[in-house]
Amino acid sequence: MEFLRPATWDEALAAMADHPGALPISGGTDVMVELNFDLRRTSAILDLNRITELGRWSSDGASVRLGAAVPYARIIDELSGPLPGLALASRTVGSPQIRNRGSVGGNLGAASPAGDAHPALLAAGRGVRVEAHSVRGVRLIPIDEFYVGVKRHCLAPDELIRAVRIPVADGPQQFSKVGTRNAMVIAVCAFGLALHPKDRTVGTGIGSAAPTPRRASDAEAYLAGELAWESGDPPAPRVVRRFGELVAAAADPIDDVRGTAAYRRHALAVLARRTLTWCWNDYRPGRAA
Numbered sequence: 001m002e003f004l005r006p007a008t009w010d011e012a013l014a015a016m017a018d019h020p021g022a023l024p025i026s027g028g029t030d031v032m033v034e035l036n037f038d039l040r041r042t043s044a045i046l047d048l049n050r051i052t053e054l055g056r057w058s059s060d061g062a063s064v065r066l067g068a069a070v071p072y073a074r075i076i077d078e079l080s081g082p083l084p085g086l087a088l089a090s091r092t093v094g095s096p097q098i099r100n101r102g103s104v105g106g107n108l109g110a111a112s113p114a115g116d117a118h119p120a121l122l123a124a125g126r127g128v129r130v131e132a133h134s135v136r137g138v139r140l141i142p143i144d145e146f147y148v149g150v151k152r153h154c155l156a157p158d159e160l161i162r163a164v165r166i167p168v169a170d171g172p173q174q175f176s177k178v179g180t181r182n183a184m185v186i187a188v189c190a191f192g193l194a195l196h197p198k199d200r201t202v203g204t205g206i207g208s209a210a211p212t213p214r215r216a217s218d219a220e221a222y223l224a225g226e227l228a229w230e231s232g233d234p235p236a237p238r239v240v241r242r243f244g245e246l247v248a249a250a251a252d253p254i255d256d257v258r259g260t261a262a263y264r265r266h267a268l269a270v271l272a273r274r275t276l277t278w279c280w281n282d283y284r285p286g287r288a289a
């Protein structure tokens, strides 16, 4: 097996062009498990850890450009203000060790339906873009188009994720996850919710309850039309209930060792109602998040 250690981004792209299908490694919290358990074989590993720019983020005030390798621990410490949903999701990932190494770029690269970053990225808005680079150029992939199947994304074999562009929150965001224990747990199901008062829309993300992470589009449209954006009056119980039902209906879960499909649907409706209540309590008309 070849072990490639590019020192620059251009060298990394050239290496991917020479070895399409090489396995990138960032934090290694997924890759090392797969290699150690012989779940994956590869002819070449591409170590991205010398490319320091992948571990940086920047913001122009309207959006955050999150380097692919920024670890969860720094998202929690440094980005809870502009990206509250992703920061909340990051808090639920693994243990401190995993949060110090694991990254959103790696979560996207793994594209597991249970990855915790995905519901938060979907909820953050349709403007979220994955920056995919190759020697052929740059693609800005809308987050809704990124996930194409169970643990499958739309990256070409020679493409690498450089960063994710995420709009700065313009309203409250929440993330909630059900697991079989309180920490170090793969989600039985998870849900991200974001209110976007500027354009009076709602963002959702469902995790671990369909072949891919997905949004609940009907639930988003329904809630956006029912919320009292102007007055801030709390939504009626029937609205909260209906929102939960529509979120559950958008899921396509399976029975597996972590939970049944029926339980996942039930739990998603609960998470949807709960996160809506939390978000609305934080919402003040006319005031940014």
Ligand SMILES: Cc1cc2nc3c(=O)[nH]c(=O)nc-3n(C[C@H](O)[C@H](O)[C@H](O)COP(=O)(O)OP(=O)(O)OC[C@H]3O[C@@H](n4cnc5c(N)ncnc54)[C@H](O)[C@@H]3O)c2cc1C
Pocket (backbone or CB within 6 Å): 023, 024, 025, 026, 027, 028, 029, 030, 031, 032, 033, 048, 068, 069, 092, 093, 094, 095, 098, 101, 102, 103, 104, 105, 106, 107, 108, 109, 110, 114, 115, 116, 117, 159, 160, 161, 162, 184, 185, 186, 187
């Ligand atoms: C004990 C333990 C607990 C965990 N708990 C959770 C949890 O609670 N929630 C959760 O979501 N995940 C969890 N994980 C999984 C893992 O930590 C996350 O998926 C993490 O985000 C992976 O990031 P990484 O940087 O370590 O990725 P890596 O392991 O380095 O890579 C993961 C995948 O992404 C690809 N990749 C990495 N960087 C790039 C790039 N720049 N461009 C293209 N492809 C790339 C790799 O080739 C690989 O396929 C856990 C893992 C362990 C071992």
